[in-house]
Amino acid sequence: MASSVLETAKKAKNASYLIAKADTNTKNQALYYIASMLEKKAKEIIEANKKDIREAKGLTKAMIDRLTLNENRIGEMAKGIREIISLNDPVGEITKMWKRPNGLLVGKMRIPLGVIGIIYEARPNVTADAAALCIKSGNAVILRGGKEAFHSNKVIVGIIGEALEKVGLPKEIVQLVPVKEREAMLELLKLEEYIDVIIPRGGEGLIRFVVENSKIPVIKHYKGVCHIFVDDSADIDMAINICFNAKVQRPGVCNAMETLLVHKDIAETFLPPMAEKYTKAGVELRGCDRTRKIIKGIKKAKEADYGYEFLDLILAIKIVDHIDSAIEHINKYGSLHTESIITQNYSNAQKFLKEVNSSTVLVNASTRFSDGFQLGLGAEIGISTTKLHAFGPMGLEELTTTKFIIYGNGQVRE
């Protein structure tokens, strides 16, 4: 007997051919139905969600919060889907075209990846979001959400299936892994014949588990250890404003700053007012020896504090001699996520942009902009720190690849 996970994968593969060739209007119409039906059936979703919450065991308060759906949050889900309707359809776009001496016209055409497996935690809003991105980009998707959200996800995926069938597409374009057990995820990760890519979203533990066990290519990011380097020529007010925003505005997310690097020649002017502002906001500072001579009474930063993702109101600070030392520090301790330089020096701005190999590199702006919506990609499916396929925030375009298309008129190889 074929397992239900294998059956799911086979159905997804077959459905992928149909969503790949669906036209933009059909896909948008399906998304439109999904958004309205989510709102209309909000009560049904909330009931299933309550069941999930009753049955959930051992979840922290924050996890329960992320699991919980209410009218408001369902409205947000619908709104997110309507935003995806307004984005350009990447499928079929010819990104380049050139002519060969023998008259062949060679082009690159965007095509969907095929079947995408998304593995995430108990956050039922991700279900609608991820499904909508995959539909718009012409992909079939297999969703494996945290088992604590199983009932909620089942209702949401049921609604999506209804909407797909309403426009003449098979409901198997969006499927949920049909069993709760972890074995189902393990089995999924071996089906390289049917699934083209796995995108895990969640904590580092989940992601490492997926990478260790997958035979399918994985697009991932482990963590975000973001740096800001305040160069000696920085505008002090701008530096304070940006560094405050990057640490304090939302400390628990992957694009918040975790380590602040300061040029030695600006440290004595910049650090005291910066520290005062941080301290008022409740930020715990941990500095190198030179920092602690300027900001008295703060903790000493241990080696392990550099490169650590605090996700909290804690900041490591280090004074460096030169932009090159800052770049070296980032190469050594960074996570290839997001780094920013605050500077008025033209050459240093260009040098930083060129030599820092993180997925997003900024000049004079907050690391918090490293995000699909903020960069204008529209919704994002995640952020990649794997230097392959997509690097940085991933939107619709990153859910496609390109194939070569060639118009000939009888050419053969000599």
Next chain:
Amino acid sequence: MASSVLETAKKAKNASYLIAKADTNTKNQALYYIASMLEKKAKEIIEANKKDIREAKGLTKAMIDRLTLNENRIGEMAKGIREIISLNDPVGEITKMWKRPNGLLVGKMRIPLGVIGIIYEARPNVTADAAALCIKSGNAVILRGGKEAFHSNKVIVGIIGEALEKVGLPKEIVQLVPVKEREAMLELLKLEEYIDVIIPRGGEGLIRFVVENSKIPVIKHYKGVCHIFVDDSADIDMAINICFNAKVQRPGVCNAMETLLVHKDIAETFLPPMAEKYTKAGVELRGCDRTRKIIKGIKKAKEADYGYEFLDLILAIKIVDHIDSAIEHINKYGSLHTESIITQNYSNAQKFLKEVNSSTVLVNASTRFSDGFQLGLGAEIGISTTKLHAFGPMGLEELTTTKFIIYGNGQVRE
């Protein structure tokens, strides 16, 4: 004691930062030196190569041929490198740039992948070719060629190192795995902290071994089962010419045609002269029942003949009712490599280009054009049939990814 493979990987990582920021002139100068020194030291290379050939055990004649270097082949290697000098440097190119409402300028800049591991068989010419592509695209590379070519590879990599040092770059940009044993390859495949991507080149067995054992993302192609579909509206002369070329011009390569699909309404006109031409050239035909009614006396194609990579003068033929049946057949039996349609029908040409999801799709041209040189990419490092990162022939551009770069003037997140 750290193993020598781990040491090699660490050195490659450090060297990768330096080649990533090297300017185009420096890289071209290094390539120029490599090409001339290969020619100047041809005798030394040939001596090492003779030693390899003496020590080689259990190789077929074809393998010995691929292993063998002579003045002529070394000249070809140098010529290939000079061609790479003439190609555009992809590193640093801004592929897009747009402005956000808050004034942020957001762009995508091409960057090298970092450290590339290339695993290949005993073909020492690949050593120079792959190293040159990696240098030009700003990557460090670890080469693991077939152990039978160890002495030849050692001399060639020695020459490359000398050339790199002549222009002030570290020789560790191009390294050979320092031990012959297969364990060295296994160890290499686990070093995801230091190596960004693995590109295996060779037979399906080698590639499957790499995929099974690698923790590092792998860009690969298993095989090329290429199809041509002769539509009912095809120009008969053009169809015969192209189908002959695709099968006969070089049958042993991955972009040769393996299965010919023929529309039922053209089969009786097209197949007899086509079969005559194939038979004269010594091609063995294996047909479906309908085909065998038109071409008498040929073998029956078994189920296993469809989707098989003959790499030889053998061709499977099938008559289909409609373009949709042809596309279905390709989806079922193809390898996502290269397919071509011969047609004069506008809608069918566009439909085939859109719905066939192989990495290269042609209209009215031979499958043999699926090749980096032929498509105008310049040299190629391989062909990817993994629908991720790069799909199809891979040139310099495909050895890079993009990062987001952002010019701000003080922006923070609200």
